[in-house]
Amino acid sequence: MYKCLVCGYLGLYEKPYDKNGCASYEICPCCGFQFGFDDKDQGKTFESYRIKWISDGAQWSNKKKQPRNWSLEEQLKNL
């Protein structure tokens, strides 16, 4: 499992970027960031996306994956 560089979620199936810098194009089930799309194509930074996601209420993009006792504060410590 790999870590999302935006929200600190520890359940990504692929490394966001391989050693050659190629993006996984995986969408984080937590913050919804898509590596390679939101950053390289859309020009968003991890930080700006994170701030916007949190200010929008830190909703999970895939709610089925949200643990019952999930804590945003705890997860952000992974970063």
Ligand SMILES: [Zn+2]
């Ligand atoms: Zn994320």
